[in-house]
Amino acid sequence: MRRKxxxxxxxxxxxxxxxxxxxINLPFIWMLVTSFKTEDAAFAIPPSFxxxxxxxxxxxxxxxxxxxxxxVVNTLFVALSVTFLQLVFNSLAAFGLxxxxxxxxxxxxxxxxxxLMVPPEVTMVPLxxxxxxxxxxxxxxxxxxxxxxxxxxxFLLRQFFMxxxxxxxxAAIIDGASRMKIFFTIILPLSxxxxxxxxxxxxxxxxxxxxxxxxxxxxxKKQMIxxxxxxxxxxxxxxxxxxxxxxxxxxxxxxxxxxxxxxQFVEGISISGLKE
Amino acid sequence: MRRRTREVFTGWLTVTPALVVQVIFIYLPLIWAFYVxxxxxxxxxxxxxxxxxxxxxxxxxxxxWNSLWVTTLYIAGTxxxxxxxxxxLAMLLNIEWLKxxxxxxxxxxxxxxxxxxAAAVVWGWLYEPNFGLVNYFLSWFGVTNIKWLSDPxxxxxxxxxxxxxxxxxxxxxxxxxGLQTIPRTYYEAAEIDGATPWxxxxxxxxxxxxxxxxxxxxxxxxxxxxVFVSVSVMTRGGPAKSTQVITYYLYExxxxxxxxxxxxxxxxxxxxxxxxxxLVQFRISKKRVHYS
Numbered sequence: 090m091r092r093k094x095x096x097x098x099x100x101x102x103x104x105x106x107x108x109x110x111x112x113i114n115l116p117f118i119w120m121l122v123t124s125f126k127t128e129d130a131a132f133a134i135p136p137s138f139x140x141x142x143x144x145x146x147x148x149x150x151x152x153x154x155x156x157x158x159x160x161v162v163n164t165l166f167v168a169l170s171v172t173f174l175q176l177v178f179n180s181l182a183a184f185g186l187x188x189x190x191x192x193x194x195x196x197x198x199x200x201x202x203x204x205l206m207v208p209p210e211v212t213m214v215p216l217x218x219x220x221x222x223x224x225x226x227x228x229x230x231x232x233x234x235x236x237x238x239x240x241x242x243x244f245l246l247r248q249f250f251m252x253x254x255x256x257x258x259x260a261a262i263i264d265g266a267s268r269m270k271i272f273f274t275i276i277l278p279l280s281x282x283x284x285x286x287x288x289x290x291x292x293x294x295x296x297x298x299x300x301x302x303x304x305x306x307x308x309x310k311k312q313m314i315x316x317x318x319x320x321x322x323x324x325x326x327x328x329x330x331x332x333x334x335x336x337x338x339x340x341x342x343x344x345x346x347x348x349x350x351x352x353q354f355v356e357g358i359s360i361s362g363l364k365e
Numbered sequence: 366m367r368r369r370t371r372e373v374f375t376g377w378l379t380v381t382p383a384l385v386v387q388v389i390f391i392y393l394p395l396i397w398a399f400y401v402x403x404x405x406x407x408x409x410x411x412x413x414x415x416x417x418x419x420x421x422x423x424x425x426x427x428x429x430w431n432s433l434w435v436t437t438l439y440i441a442g443t444x445x446x447x448x449x450x451x452x453x454l455a456m457l458l459n460i461e462w463l464k465x466x467x468x469x470x471x472x473x474x475x476x477x478x479x480x481x482x483a484a485a486v487v488w489g490w491l492y493e494p495n496f497g498l499v500n501y502f503l504s505w506f507g508v509t510n511i512k513w514l515s516d517p518x519x520x521x522x523x524x525x526x527x528x529x530x531x532x533x534x535x536x537x538x539x540x541x542x543g544l545q546t547i548p549r550t551y552y553e554a555a556e557i558d559g560a561t562p563w564x565x566x567x568x569x570x571x572x573x574x575x576x577x578x579x580x581x582x583x584x585x586x587x588x589x590x591x592v593f594v595s596v597s598v599m600t601r602g603g604p605a606k607s608t609q610v611i612t613y614y615l616y617e618x619x620x621x622x623x624x625x626x627x628x629x630x631x632x633x634x635x636x637x638x639x640x641x642x643x644l645v646q647f648r649i650s651k652k653r654v655h656y657s
Binding site for chain 2: 110120
């Protein structure tokens with residue numbers, strides 16, 4: 090057991106850690122405080138870190154000015170749909186790649202994982218054209234169908250599936266269970282942590298998505314929340330109290346949610362080292 | 366034998382859905398980007414074959430070089446601070462006796478999980494020249510009235526600060542994972558030899574962490590190269606194109622000027638750079654595996 094350093098050293102370290110924690114989160118603290126201020130108080134010099142109003146006035150106004158509740162519903166629908174579909178598509182592919190032997194599986198693995206090298210910016214022009222051909226412009230299909238499967242999800246699940254001992258399926262094979270039955274009754278129930286992690290990542294990525302909805306959705310009523318809160322509508326540019334209320338709506342639920350599920354996230358990236 | 370055939374059949378059945386999605390929505394667009402880049406096309410009139418004209422024009426257009434230069438500056442400005450600060454935070458949270466590490470790790474990680482779009486709106490308010498918090502803090506040091514987002518000398522710096530802020534938590538977690546692979550006994554042995562904290566950092570931590578560091582640098586490089594959202598929300602490439610990074614240049618050419626052929630040439634160019642970066646990264650992560 091090592092000796093603890095002197096109390097002054099410890100105090101300094103703890104103060105530094107606290108200071109960093111506050112500074113990193115200062116933008117969000119400021120966002121939250123501003124969303125509970127009157128317009129005048131927001132423009133006061135010197136600025137105050139105390140809220141001046143104690144009701145949801147700014148939120149109500151923001152929800153009236155832009156269709157914020159509509160954005161929340163739209164984005165929830167899209168993000169949950171993508172998450173559900175990715176759970177199905179990715180776990181199936183990961184099972185085949187991790188557990189079944191068939192010719193070409195290595196090549197398929199390379200093809201599926203190779204898409205990690207293709208950033209969305211590179212394919213956005215032709216993808217827009219393809220999505221337009223399908224008639225998906227201004228429809229949620231444009232935000233869901235191209236993202237039903239992901240290299241990251243397949244990779245994560247495959248790694249996990251490979252770690253499940255073979256002996257567990259042998260008894261089932263002797264009993265004559267089919268491969269798909271093994272998938273549903275043995276592999277999936279044992280892989281809940283990995284499925285959970287993948288689902289969290291996917292949901293978060295699509296809740297936060299900005300670029301693609303900016304391109305394929307033009308109808309304000311169908312817009313996703315991130316584009317909705319960052320686009321200007323008349324007179325909205327300088328109404329910082331309302332804009333902060335809108336940003337809080339997009340950000341705060343995610344931060345609160347994150348506190349409950351942070352272990353899956355942080356462990357997920359240290360395992361895979363792949364995803365933002 | 367029958368069982369074998371069934372396994373092959375099931376195997377193909379499981380991978381086909383994902384394969385179809387990725388081929389149609391990633392590989393097909395990728396190949397098509399090459400094809401479109403050899404044409405002049407605005408989606409209204411039919412495509413016209415122009416050979417390599419788009420590429421030639423790209424290399425002759427000052428705006429393209431400007432976007433490359435701005436992207437280079439952005440990368441140069443973000444990579445070093447976000448890696449250094451990320452390492453610093455990881456070392457702080459790797460201190461043995463520190464309590465509440467989990468909570469602090471979560472707090473440091475918050476910017477990573479929040480959306481860049483919402484964060485950019487918030488930073489727009491922080492950078493507000495007259496009433497923003499940033500200029501208020503700077504006024505304590507006698508610096509006044511910086512027009513962060515509307516002054517071409519400061520706009521890119523403003524975006525770099527946001528980029529670093531958004532990403533340090535991610536780098537921290539990667540470094541924490543790397544730090545935890547270094548055996549405590551190395552440090553204990555060094556202490557017996559009378560090593561100072563700086564000696565230990567320089568002679569144990571840094572060398573043993575170097576595979577992680579390389580990995581973090583490359584990941585950060587790729588992320589910085591792809592910067593788009595903060596530009597789109599906060600500056601829209603301006604003022605005076607001082608923040609027109611390559612992704613935003615591509616976006617404007619495609620969806621504002623409808624120069625799909627030209628935009629595709631930029632996309633192909635970006636892809637070539639990405640492939641090189643990713644290959645370097647694969648090399649390094651392989652080394653990383655052998656190392657540990």
